[in-house]
Amino acid sequence: MLLFYIYIFIQLYLQEINSSGTDFDYKDTCKWAKEFPMCGEKFQSPINIKIPNLESLGELPPLKWNGYENAPTTMTLVNSGHSITLTGQWDDNNIPYITDGPLTDAYIFEQLHFHWGPNDSVGSEHKMNGNSFPLEMHMVHFKKEYETFSNAVKYSDGLTVVGLFFDISPMGSEALTAILGGVSAVSSSKDPFELDPFELSSFNVAIAAVQFATYAGSLTTPPCSQSVIWILPINTLNVSSKQMKKFRNIELNHGDTHNYRPTQPLNGRSIHIFTQWSKLYMCDVYRSTTET
Numbered sequence: 001m002l003l004f005y006i007y008i009f010i011q012l013y014l015q016e017i018n019s020s021g022t023d024f025d026y027k028d029t030c031k032w033a034k035e036f037p038m039c040g041e042k043f044q045s046p047i048n049i050k051i052p053n054l055e056s057l058g059e060l061p062p063l064k065w066n067g068y069e070n071a072p073t074t075m076t077l078v079n080s081g082h083s084i085t086l087t088g089q090w091d092d093n094n095i096p097y098i099t100d101g102p103l104t105d106a107y108i109f110e111q112l113h114f115h116w117g118p119n120d121s122v123g124s125e126h127k128m129n130g131n132s133f134p135l136e137m138h139m140v141h142f143k144k145e146y147e148t149f150s151n152a153v154k155y156s157d158g159l160t161v162v163g164l165f166f167d168i169s170p171m172g173s174e175a176l177t178a179i180l181g182g183v184s185a186v187s188s189s190k191d192p193f194e195l196d197p198f199e200l201s202s203f204n205v206a207i208a209a210v211q212f213a214t215y216a217g218s219l220t221t222p223p224c225s226q227s228v229i230w231i232l233p234i235n236t237l238n239v240s241s242k243q244m245k246k247f248r249n250i251e252l253n254h255g256d257t258h259n260y261r262p263t264q265p266l267n268g269r270s271i272h273i274f275t276q277w278s279k280l281y282m283c284d285v286y287r288s289t290t291e292t
């Protein structure tokens, strides 16, 4: 009899975890607000970014990517059921963080994850002039002053997420290859997989981007906290169709075949654009225009 009560208690406890946790699916994202009220608030993400209508912040000090060239001591990939999430462990002085650009403080790297769709024509959460991309990567950072991600999420300037668009190119991405090397291990398993550590600068964001859109928004998954300064490079990175197939093999919760939330109303928010110039970038432009 005692065992029976223990069994019932555990079942109730598990139900409680599920209902108070973040269990959701992508079949009808409008329903999120019923269970997670912040998803129904005014300043939600993602949004459609209309480039000709952006207000310019002019030329800002370039975003500084500090410590992104430091490989972590361990790197872990996990299937959360809503995406695959990459985390790393760095020695105290080596944790990557970004500063400058539109940011007033240091924002420390927490994790990165991806959003994709059932085919190459959709998948990104943000749109650019109404266009979708097959893949969007979110590099999530929290404000140093707030000490932890879970504390920072309570503040309107608590997080900054750099959202990177990937477009189809036969070459694909080397940094994605490093991640997708471990993806079969997590496709249908929730067990974490240890990747060979690599430095996050492999994504070449720091040198590849010159124009960024920025606006105040939210997490794009429940609880949809409105705590995110979004930074979105206007240019795209490369992903191959073969790499996209590997993303689509990942089993998501509830049989979801995509993990992007539709764009949300702006509700009067301004989207700003800022430009950063560097010699490094000028060389890069020169190379890419002469090679193609």
Ligand SMILES: [Zn+2]
Residues within 6 Å of the ligand: 113, 114, 115, 138, 220
């Ligand atoms: Zn995301």
